[in-house]
Amino acid sequence: LIASTTLTSFASAAMAADVPSPNQYYWPKGMNLAKLRAHDAESDPYGADYYTNYHKKFEQLNLQEVRKDIEKVMLTSQPWWPADYGNYGPFFIRMAWHNAGTYRAIDGRGGEEGAQQRFAQLNDWPDNASLDKAKRLLWPVKKKYGEKLSWGDLIVLTGDVALNQMGFKTLGFVGGRPDDWQSELIYWGPGTTFFPNKSSFQVGQNGTLKHPLAATHMGLIYVNPEGPNGDPDPAKSAQMIRLAFGRMAMNDEETVALIAGGHTFGKAHGAHPNSCLSGPPVANGVEHQGLGWVDHCIKGKQTADDASTSGLEGSWSADPIHFTTQYIDNLLNNDWVLGTSPTGAHQWHTKTDDKIAPDPANPNDPSKMRPIMMFTTDIALKNDPVYHKILARWAEHPNEFADAFARAWFKLVVRDMGPKSRYFGSEVPKETFVWQDPINMPAKPINQADVRELRKLIAATGLSDRELIKTAWAAASSHRVTDHRGGANGGRLALMPQNGWAVNDPEELKTILPKLEKVRDSFNAHSARKVALADIIVLGGSVGIEDAAKKAGVKIQVPFAPGRGDATQDQTDVNSFNLLEPTADAFRNYYRADADNTPPLNALVDKADTLGLTIPEMTVLLGGLRTLDINTGHSANGVLTKNPGVLSTDFFTNVLTMDTRWEKAAGQEDLYEGFDRASGQKQWTATDVDLVFGANPELRAVAEVYASNDGKAKFYNDFVKAWTKVMNLDRFDLQR
Ligand code: HEM
Structure with missing residues (x-):
């Protein structure tokens, strides 16, 4: 079997070659923020709009022509890697399968999208041996179509062409996978050696x-x-x-x-x-x-x-x-x-x-x-x-086998793309599957005049800013960019299992949601255009934040894009949604120590990563949300303000000040107490994910921006932007 290479030997090679080593090399247990830097578009040669543009470009393709080109490559044996039986079809199927088979339902990472198989370490895994040649065989096709055809789509389409050419009828082909431009930092396991080392x-x-x-x-x-x-x-x-x-x-x-x-x-x-x-x-x-x-x-x-x-x-x-x-x-x-x-x-x-x-x-x-x-x-x-x-x-029933393989293959190569609204191309199968997390869209969606009316109805529910904001966050922050599942769209916060997740304070949710449902029902009773609960939940967040800023004397507008739908319980696979339950959400200062054995700081970065946040976005959101007092269980940890519920920069000023002395709380893991240095009075309690914004030099640097005397306007601006980003993470329709 293929030679195993120790992971550390790559690290030492880097050292020997006089290249700078990351801090992790010297302090392996230090906080690693690198994942979040990948959410900046700077390393993408097609620029920040690549994601939206790719879909437009892809739709210009003549898929039949691409199919012919792939088939030609498949049946033309090359002397530098001769085809078995004169047909690269099986080899290409293995390539597509291995690109898809890294998908992990638990955190949504891996899978076809991004074509990570092009980069170390996946490209170099012993299991992917020889597939470097498969991708190289396809370069002439990639070269011909350039920006219109990502590697991610090309690999899946090639698998489809191979299956078809060898006599198998697939369900169809879905395009729309923009490429990654760097190796994604994914935790693949504790091992320091590769297979087949024991x-x-x-x-x-x-x-x-x-x-x-x-x-x-x-x-x-x-x-x-x-x-x-x-x-x-x-x-x-x-x-x-x-x-x-x-x-x-x-x-x-x-x-x-x-x-x-x-x-x-x-x-x-x-x-x-x-x-x-x-x-x-x-x-x-x-x-x-x-x-x-x-x-x-x-x-x-x-x-x-x-x-x-x-x-x-x-x-x-x-x-x-x-x-x-x-x-x-x-x-x-x-x-x-x-x-x-x-x-x-x-x-x-x-x-x-x-x-x-x-x-x-x-x-x-x-x-x-x-x-x-x-x-x-x-x-x-x-x-x-x-x-x-x-x-x-x-x-006994070969047709049942063919049908089961077609369905399983389709799920395999499409599963990490999220809902159907992310599918592109002329060959998308009509059938809907429950694993696509379907949503029912209102036939006639609401307009901006309706939004104005709904704002008033929401304000009249008597729900507090805190209740409105935490409900919107609970709904939208269930999204994960890794496989585009979850989010506010679909209104699944009101459905099982999400309505029972501990992080969402289910008992409190039971008192909040009926009031928002009432707004939906009373609006829909008199309007020809219909609103979904999902829209009301997100709009409630905007109403709450605007009011919380007003209490600080600041007038802000939190943009709201209507157009969400609701799902039914039948359309929600409870087992599969269970996997989305957060075992930690630092933005609500929630951490379940029993869950994954992931330390709180890693869990903070992981959550921010699954929300696609950059380091400044994570910082401004966490600091702002602390002052809005939306922690799970209404805990006071990290609410470093004398005015909870008022959107302000207090978290940043108070976490950075030298007037507070912090020490570990007696007998409690991950809890700290802050004492006023002058009076000795206890002022605050906080957790690791609060204090790290004063302790970690890179996070401190960003926190300083918002704590500075000239940082206020920037804070409100950046907070609203980051909040809106999270609310719209699952609004693929806005990106089309
Ligand atoms: C070939 C393992 C599942 C498709 C192979 C090879 C191994 C392997 C070791 C030989 C690679 C080589 O020496 O060239 C496994 C194991 C599986 C599994 C352990 C699961 C228990 C699958 C699945 C698919 C698949 C799910 C596709 C749906 C293929 C194909 C080949 C292949 C088409 C032939 C490649 C060629 O002819 O070059 N598999 N595989 N395998 N596998 Fe799998």
């Missing part, structure tokens, strides 16, 4: 995998084909598959459909031992032009028989470039015996080892036929009673 295994003794991880090994997209940590035990392997695919949001049927559908095509590659291969792209010299795993054992002209990737060898089917039910039939109808690949990896072969599969370099030569094989993970599907039952049903 210490890369991330699953605990009792089968647990730390939140939010989904891959069982550092450097693998999902599970080890040979079995957990190389143990060829099909029963244990099934447990790993269920765990990893479950974290990818796939149920048992979807999991079997994907594996059986995928391994219908192509083959595994293990022509030469691992010692023949160079390191991954990132560790190779510039003369290799970004390609890795160079095979030094190939002498003379390279053929398709020379490829080494996983170290396993062979195909699952006797017809690996056509969609058939052979994978299922071969798996179920043969007795499989454990053996090894030419490079010594565990794999399974039939008792008779009949030579029924074509040779990749000479597919039409009957004298070169080869036996088929299975991985331990394939045998696991036959061995597990639940998976087996599904396979047996599909062996």
Whole structure:
């Protein structure tokens, strides 16, 4: 198998090359704000409007023409990486699957969007071996369409073309994935070594995998084909598959459909031992032009028989470039015996080892036929009673298998794009799925005159500014930019499970929401244009903030864009929404120590990151919200003002002043008490996520901007902008 590289060896290489090292190199436990810098558009060569512009450009594409170009590449074997059976289709499917398979339902990170597979570290993971060549094969197509076709869309479309060309009908193709321009900082696991090093295994003794991880090994997209940590035990392997695919949001049927559908095509590659291969792209010299795993054992002209990737060898089917039910039939109808690949990896072969599969370099030569094989993970599907039952049903009903694979594949490659309003192109399937978190839009939306009336109705409910603001925040801040789920749109704050989340103070919410629902109902009763609860919740936030600023003698306008809809409980998959429940929300000074074992400061950065906030946005929002007194449980922690409920810069001035002496509160984790230095009187309580704005030099630098005598106007301006950004995170219609 592919050589494992220690992560720290990359770090030392950086040191040796006289490049500056990040502070984390010297103080690994220090706060790392780097993730938030990625939310600035500066590194994007197409500029700040790329996101909106990309969609417009993409819609100009003639998808049929692009499909033809991809197909041509697929069927034209290149001497520098010859195609198996003259068709790169299976290779391209693996590329698309691996780009999608990093998706983690728990935090929404990973997935097709952004095409992170282009960058270290994903590009260099042992599991992505050889896929550097797949992307390079596609460069002529990318080059032709440039800005109109992102890598993210190209990779998915290529998978679709491959499946179609080999006789499989997919549900359709969805475009609209703008590219990333840098490697995203994602916590992939605690491991300091990559697969197949034994210490890369991330699953605990009792089968647990730390939140939010989904891959069982550092450097693998999902599970080890040979079995957990190389143990060829099909029963244990099934447990790993269920765990990893479950974290990818796939149920048992979807999991079997994907594996059986995928391994219908192509083959595994293990022509030469691992010692023949160079390191991954990132560790190779510039003369290799970004390609890795160079095979030094190939002498003379390279053929398709020379490829080494996983170290396993062979195909699952006797017809690996056509969609058939052979994978299922071969798996179920043969007795499989454990053996090894030419490079010594565990794999399974039939008792008779009949030579029924074509040779990749000479597919039409009957004298070169080869036996088929299975991985331990394939045998696991036959061995597990639940998976087996599904396979047996599909062996009888191949159409059901094809339908299940089409649906699971569509979900796989689209799942991280969020709701349907983010889909682009002429090939979007009409059908709606519950995993798309559907929303019902009012047929006739409200206009600005209606908004004026609604503002008055909201003010007349008697709800306090605090209640209005915290409700709007609870709704909108459930959004995560990682997979574009959650948010105010849909009005799901009033539905299960969101209405019961501890962070939302469910008991208080029960008294607030009926009043806002009443506003909706009384308005809708007399108006031809209809308003959704989601709009009223967000508008309530604007009304509350404007009033809270007025109390400070400042007149501000919080922009409000109507146009949201409401969802029903039936349209809300409770299990899947459970994953969005915040275990920490520093903006409401909420932290559940039991939850993920993520320290509060990391949780602060993580929450800001999932809201797509920059460092100044995070700072101004947190400081402003503290003075608005919207903490969960109405706690006073960090409410560093004598006038709670008045929007002001008090948090910043009071966290920076030297007049206060802070010390840890006795017997309480993560709680501090602030004493007036002159009188010795206790003045405040605060948590880590409050005091860090005085303690961390970079956050202090931003806090100083707002605490300065000339910082007030900027504070109100920036607060409103950041607030509006969060309220509209899920308003993809405004970006179209
Ligand atoms: C090939 C592992 C699931 C599609 C391979 C290879 C390995 C592997 C080790 C050989 C790579 C090489 O040496 O070239 C696994 C495991 C899975 C899994 C452990 C889950 C338990 C899937 C899924 C799909 C898929 C869900 C797609 C829906 C493919 C294809 C190939 C392949 C098309 C052939 C690539 C080629 O011919 O170049 N898989 N895979 N696999 N896999 Fe999977």
